Amino acid sequence: MKEWFQSWFDSPYYHILYKHRDESEAAQLIDNLLNFLNPAKGSDILDIACGKGRHSIYLAGKGFRVTGLDLSQQNILSCRKYENDNLEFYEHDMREIFRTNNYDVALNLFTSFGYFDREHDNLRALRSAALALKPGGYFVLDYFNPVKVSNSSAKSISKTIDGIDFSIVKETIDGRVNKFISFQDKGQTVHFKESVQLITEEKFRDYFEQTSLKVLKVFGDYNLNSYETDSPRLIFITQKVR
Ligand SMILES: C[S@@+](CC[C@H](N)C(=O)[O-])C[C@H]1O[C@@H](n2cnc3c(N)ncnc32)[C@H](O)[C@@H]1O
CATH class of the missing domain: 2.60.40 (Immunoglobulin-like)
Structure with a gap:
C-alpha cells in the first residue's frame, strides 16, 4: 500500500490542481533568499523535494550548481529535460542520506515537510539535510503557518x-x-x-536542536518579513554548526 504522498504528488492531477502556484512565486522567494544568504557565485545548492524543479531550474539559471531530489518518479522524469552541466536531478527519499558535506545551501520549499506519521522520520529528513551541508552551510525550510x-x-x-x-x-x-x-x-x-502534520515553530526548534542545525531567523512570508501567528508562511533559516 503506497503512502498518500507517494501517489498524490506522482499523479498529473496534483499539478493540475495547483497549477496557479507558479514560477513567479518561486522566483520571488529565491531572489529574496539569495539576497539574504548571499551565497558565493557557483555555490552548490540542494533542492530537497524539488517537485517539477521550478526553484532548481531558476537557481541553475543564476549560475549555481544545483541538485534537485524528489520521491516522485514522474516529477524527476519531467525535471530531467532541464538537466545541464549545472543542474542534475535524482529520485530520492528525503529521509535517506544523499551526500555528505557537499552543499553550501539546502532547501526544502513550499510545505514539502510534515508528511510522515512518525516523528523519527521528520528527524531523519532534517538530519539528512544537515549531513548534506558543508559546515557553515544553510538549510532553509519553508512551511505553511500551522497556527x-x-x-x-x-x-x-x-x-x-x-x-x-x-x-x-x-x-x-x-x-x-x-x-x-x-x-x-x-x-x-x-x-x-x-x-500534513501541523508542526509548530516550537516543535521545529525542538527538532533542530536534535540536529547540527542552528536556527538563525524565522520569517513569515516570501518577502522575508518576520514571522507572526497570522503570517502566511513559517520559514526557518538555519545553519550547520558542526
Ligand atoms: C508540495 S510539493 C512541492 C514541490 C516543490 N518544492 C515546489 O515548490 O514546487 C512536495 C514535493 O515533495 C515530494 N516528496 C514527498 N515526500 C517525499 C520524500 N519522502 N522524499 C522526497 N520528496 C518527497 C513530492 O513528490 C512533491 O514533489
Whole structure:
C-alpha cells in the first residue's frame, strides 16, 4: 500500500490542481533568499523535494550548481529535460542520506515537510539535510503557518480546472490538516488524500536542536518579513554548526 504522498504528488492531477502556484512565486522567494544568504557565485545548492524543479531550474539559471531530489518518479522524469552541466536531478527519499558535506545551501520549499506519521522520520529528513551541508552551510525550510491553518475552519470546496471538477473536503484533526480530493476521470470517481502534520515553530526548534542545525531567523512570508501567528508562511533559516 503506497503512502498518500507517494501517489498524490506522482499523479498529473496534483499539478493540475495547483497549477496557479507558479514560477513567479518561486522566483520571488529565491531572489529574496539569495539576497539574504548571499551565497558565493557557483555555490552548490540542494533542492530537497524539488517537485517539477521550478526553484532548481531558476537557481541553475543564476549560475549555481544545483541538485534537485524528489520521491516522485514522474516529477524527476519531467525535471530531467532541464538537466545541464549545472543542474542534475535524482529520485530520492528525503529521509535517506544523499551526500555528505557537499552543499553550501539546502532547501526544502513550499510545505514539502510534515508528511510522515512518525516523528523519527521528520528527524531523519532534517538530519539528512544537515549531513548534506558543508559546515557553515544553510538549510532553509519553508512551511505553511500551522497556527493559521489550524484556525481555518473545515470546509468543502469545488473547483473546475482544465475541465476536471475537483471536490475538496478539508478538515483539521489529530494535529494534521487533511484534504480529501475527488473527481471523475473516464467515468470513474478518483480519490486522493493530502495529510500534513501541523508542526509548530516550537516543535521545529525542538527538532533542530536534535540536529547540527542552528536556527538563525524565522520569517513569515516570501518577502522575508518576520514571522507572526497570522503570517502566511513559517520559514526557518538555519545553519550547520558542526
Ligand atoms: C508540495 S510539493 C512541492 C514541490 C516543490 N518544492 C515546489 O515548490 O514546487 C512536495 C514535493 O515533495 C515530494 N516528496 C514527498 N515526500 C517525499 C520524500 N519522502 N522524499 C522526497 N520528496 C518527497 C513530492 O513528490 C512533491 O514533489
